[in-house]
Amino acid sequence: MEMISKLGELLLGLVILFGSLISALSAFGLIRLPDVYLRSHAATKSATLGVLLILIGTFLYFMFYLEHSSAKLLLGIVFVFITAPVAGHLNGRAAYRSGVALWVDSTQDDLKDALKKEQRM
Numbered sequence: 001m002e003m004i005s006k007l008g009e010l011l012l013g014l015v016i017l018f019g020s021l022i023s024a025l026s027a028f029g030l031i032r033l034p035d036v037y038l039r040s041h042a043a044t045k046s047a048t049l050g051v052l053l054i055l056i057g058t059f060l061y062f063m064f065y066l067e068h069s070s071a072k073l074l075l076g077i078v079f080v081f082i083t084a085p086v087a088g089h090l091n092g093r094a095a096y097r098s099g100v101a102l103w104v105d106s107t108q109d110d111l112k113d114a115l116k117k118e119q120r121m
Helices: 002-032 036-065 071-097 110-120
Strands: none
Touching: 002 036, 036 071, 071 110
16 A cells, blocks of 8 residues: 555656646747747647646645645636636737737748638628
C-alpha cells in the first residue's frame, strides 16, 4: 500500500511539473511569436492547459493525500477552462476588426471570408 501511495504522489508531481513546463513554454511563445494572433494563441490555449494540469494535480493531491476536497480549486478549474480561451478568441477578433495586420508569413485568413459574408447580409 505504501508503494502505491508513493507512486501516486510521483504521478501527481509529474502532472504538476508537466503543467509548469507547458506554462513556461507558453510564456516563451508569448515573447517570441511574431504577431498578436499567435501570441494570443500561446497565451490562452497552452497556458490554459498548463494551469489546468497544475490545478488538477493539486486538487487530486488534496483529495487523495490530505482527504480534503477543495471547492475553490474546482471553481478555479472551471473558471480558467471557460474564460481563458474565450477571452483569447475575443481579443483576436477585436484585433482583426481594428485592423491589426496578420504576420507576413500567415497562410490562412478564415475571418476575412466570414466578415465579407456578414457584410453582404
